[in-house]
Amino acid sequence: MENTLYFTFFVAIAAVLMAIFMLRNALSRPEGDKKMKAMAHAIQEGASAFLKEEAKRIALVAIVIAVFISLIFRIRYGVVMLAGAFVSEMAGLVGMYASTHTNVRVAQSAKKGLFEAFSTAFSGGSVMGLVVAGFSMIGLTTVMLIFKNSFAFSAVYSIRTTGMTHIHGISVVDGVMIVSAYSFGASLIALFDRVGGGIYTKAADMAADLVGKVEEHIPEDDARNPATIADNVGDNVGDVAGLGADILESYVASIISTIAIVMFMAIADKNMTSPQYYKLLYLPIAIAGGGIVAAMLGIGFVKLRRTTNARAALSSGNIFTGVAVLVISAIIIYFFKIDYVFQGKFVLARGTANIWRPFFSIVFGLVAGLIISKISEYYTSYDYKPVKHLAESSQTGVAINITGGLALGMGSTLWPILTIALGIIGAYLASGVYGIGIAALGMLSFVAYTVSVDTYGPIADNAGGIAQMAGLDPKVREITDGLDAVGNTTAAIGKGFAIGSAAFAALSLIVSFIWSSAQRTGQISLNPVINMIGPYTIVGLVIGAMLPYFFSALLINGVSENAFLMVKEVRRQFKSDPKILKGESLPDYNRCISITATGAISKMFLPGVIAIIMPFAAGYLLGKSALAGVLLGGLLSAIMIAIFTANSGGAMDNAKKYVEMGNLGGRGTPLHDATIVGDTVGDPLKDTVGPSMDILIKLMAVLSLFFGSLFPVLPFFMK
């Protein structure tokens, strides 16, 4: 079974090789004229300067934490944590290198036609997809191979027989500590990248719009706007690097939480045999490997189809990859022949051994993810009633538009939540709590494909920006706009999977944490219990449910304050040099870039620290039941806010686009103005708040899992 690690390791290497191939493919295309190169260069510089600055700060935090971990636990955990942080950071840097160097080439290729442009953009996007999956799995499998004794059945068996789960309050379940340290490192990067990138991108976007479009009436992406490069940089640091780090973290978390569950189950269940243990332990690794293979096939499938219908290419690629995941998983499951009887409160009550049980969990995960995506498409696309209705109701003004947009988002939580609920029940009935982790992995296993599509979008968007700034033929912009629109629709599917998988992964992390904290008392039960109506749990739930709200407020305020500073700078530049607006002298792009960058980095600090400190505060002061409450309460609010803001913002954005397509009077009408304001309100909701919710809750959960053995059972005042 250990060969699974080698299998996935080599598959991950193959993914990285494919990434290199794709990158070379993208970079082999011509870059265009001098002006285009200059613009692209400015974006590259800005993005890499921000990411490096951000990385420096995060590195400092990460190293402090690593030293702390090494001191209180073992040095290896500190090192592994840094490894997790390193792979995430590297994936972000490489992926963003690809995207910032592909964008200009897409603009140039668009001169030749749609197919060339699409092919270039997809090559560039697939780099991020492939390195996210590749780097993270190379790292994880390497770590597991180096410390393979810690994952051996003998290690678990000795804990099971001696009953010694901890020494001096510190966990001896070394395997769990190792994988959770790795995931913790990835989470740390993801949190800061997501929050920093989210604040950066929206502050630049709002400022560019507020002064450029509204005050000076110059078009979007106009080279005269000092904020325009920052805006384009924002797309890269937010939608490329932030998203990549986020999904990488989800992916790793879903794998390691399943591994942790297996190890604790093996300690608790005296009947689990060595072969059963290894099969359960390595199945997630195998499925991850299989998923990478499926995604590579899917990417190849898209690249080889010489169609000019980008939407059809991406969708059929998606279906192809999904089916490939199912087929490959089925083959893996068949060869694994897991004969473990999932039972107990956490696993199916009247369970019988059936090798297909974990497969059903994968199917439940995949189907749930797919349904959630379709629902969010229904609520946010202008092809359907909700957005059309929202656009129509804007006739009575801004207030009704925004009120309607908020109501739409709130109401849109119904079906996704019922889908998640059914998915949880299904995955659980199939293979217990193990199945919930496996279901999350099912949704995320072909991450290399979904991230490719997610990254392709901002590249096309940036290409359009460069075309505009460099004053290319409007036809070029038309092509890139078309590619961008396709990307938006397809990316919506990725969003559904991101939200769904976050719910499942967070849930399995929370269960793992409860097992981890049970080490304190040496009682790892197959059926762990946290009394929901115990006063400390309730207090934890209430505080946890509040955190995502408070966190969201910090993010929105961060965006507004930075946008405000940028607005002042843009106004200052226009005033001090009137030639800028005439197009006779270039604005100082770098000042804008550095203002947003400094602002985003300073504003990401407090939310980040809160996410790190809260589990400790709750765990130490109020005990493990309260912390379990904080995590679950946080998860509840985070899912709701994530769905609510994503769909509210998406619908308000598309209501505007619907009007701009010429409906209901089109551009320039009061109705159009109302939808523009609505879009601006929706922007920080959908692009800063929504995407940060997943990572907030998963960072808190993985941190709790890692430090679980330290937290007392009761609050400090009850000792």
Add this chain to the structure above:
Amino acid sequence: MENTLYFTFFVAIAAVLMAIFMLRNALSRPEGDKKMKAMAHAIQEGASAFLKEEAKRIALVAIVIAVFISLIFRIRYGVVMLAGAFVSEMAGLVGMYASTHTNVRVAQSAKKGLFEAFSTAFSGGSVMGLVVAGFSMIGLTTVMLIFKNSFAFSAVYSIRTTGMTHIHGISVVDGVMIVSAYSFGASLIALFDRVGGGIYTKAADMAADLVGKVEEHIPEDDARNPATIADNVGDNVGDVAGLGADILESYVASIISTIAIVMFMAIADKNMTSPQYYKLLYLPIAIAGGGIVAAMLGIGFVKLRRTTNARAALSSGNIFTGVAVLVISAIIIYFFKIDYVFQGKFVLARGTANIWRPFFSIVFGLVAGLIISKISEYYTSYDYKPVKHLAESSQTGVAINITGGLALGMGSTLWPILTIALGIIGAYLASGVYGIGIAALGMLSFVAYTVSVDTYGPIADNAGGIAQMAGLDPKVREITDGLDAVGNTTAAIGKGFAIGSAAFAALSLIVSFIWSSAQRTGQISLNPVINMIGPYTIVGLVIGAMLPYFFSALLINGVSENAFLMVKEVRRQFKSDPKILKGESLPDYNRCISITATGAISKMFLPGVIAIIMPFAAGYLLGKSALAGVLLGGLLSAIMIAIFTANSGGAMDNAKKYVEMGNLGGRGTPLHDATIVGDTVGDPLKDTVGPSMDILIKLMAVLSLFFGSLFPVLPFFMK
């Protein structure tokens, strides 16, 4: 101890007598000229027509449910449920009669001066306050006296010794069934009154503003506006009748949940003696009675102070009443000498008998309520930084104003939630889960005073409307505006207590439900456990957390759709009879009233049915753990949305007022326009969504408590 029932019964009678006295006092004032009378008459007619129509529909629902209850349980429960519904409905009708007949008299008194106007308004408002407390306690004590055998220690003792808690799956804890049926009846009225009233008032308000102020530029409350009477009617049905029914329900729920807790504790705890039982059982009744006495003293205190400083009068009245509650409660506690040792997981672990323990819980409740109120004042008053900052940031436009308003509300959840968390821990440490119910009661016991102040506000508001419509001297309007402003500030205190007490009361209802559902298996344990990380509980939590969002969306859409219909009607009237705008012919007020009324009644139905159906669906399909999850998940989202919307809406409203007071350029500036739009967005949030959250969750909880014994332990597919 049974004498407690008589004590509170007679106190409640005294409150009703005082209400009659106050009503006569208010009605003895002159009504003013013919035009004023006509306007007042139109409001009276409109409000009473709506309330009667609404009552008819609710009566139908209530009777159907009563028959259903009588058939599956016992006829007495059906009858008691109708009694609970009846007292609530009567309190609403009487209180609204007082408010709609006082408003015009306040306008007339204002001609004489501030003191006269204040005195009249407060007399009118106190009628609602006194009947809310009086009627509900007359009803409850009467019911308990009639069925006193069901509350006898012998009844509990026989269950304790035989272990027979249910027959054919139906509860034999008759006392709990009786009080929860009573509370259920009150909840039913509260839900529909709150939702119907909330939709009515905001639809009328928005329509009157959109056509009147924005399109035709006529002032607020202008007699030419066909929607203006409907707008004033809305203040009465929403802010008076809706609020009264809501608070009455909270009040009853906090008392009966404590009673239910005591009865279940007595069954579970074999050591509880008869005297201990009676003391614990009747303490909430005694405190409710003491609270009424305190409130009557407080109301008298305000009436007798002949000050023209309305704000000082109301605030000092508040402090006086709060102190009186503490003193009277301390006396009651001293005489009760409760020597029960609160212990077990639910009650203090290392408890010792101390007669002051329940008193500490009351203090924790009161202090928590007070702090929450002060925090919400800080976030929503223009005297403090947040609102000023919001007004200033509106310089960059509508979008930043609204985004900032939403962020303010989200961020404002931090301190109230931490206060609630500390309050729960404090109340629990003092006297266990019993203490949580008692803490809720502590906050609500002087309801007669807080509702008086809450009702005084809309009366002053209406008086201003009548003054405007009847074209009185602007000085009159100035006086009524001043009274209204004072009412708003003081009412904010009531809001804090409403949210805080709802959290505590809902929590004790949920615990009672869990005991109630434990009857199914005959295992009523002193330390009930619901495993939070069981899959069905988690599914319940997720679904529960979604419900308040979905419910909010329905409410906002209901308001928008009704406002839209009204807008069309107002436009039609202006078009078909141009004399209306010239002031030469009267508009058809009644058509507007009937459109809003019909709309509100039709839109209240779906949210109401969802609140009633959900507990059944969850309980029957997924079992009691899932239902417990639904209730707690619902509570979490409901508290967050309640605080978030109340403070967002309040801050946006006051940011507008801050500008209108002449700050930042004052009226007519683009900044002012931005704040007007913000206020319109905030309106349905703070006046329709926010106030409905409490009752949504409490109705679901009380319904679950009542039907608890019917729900299976496991989901239907696990049988």
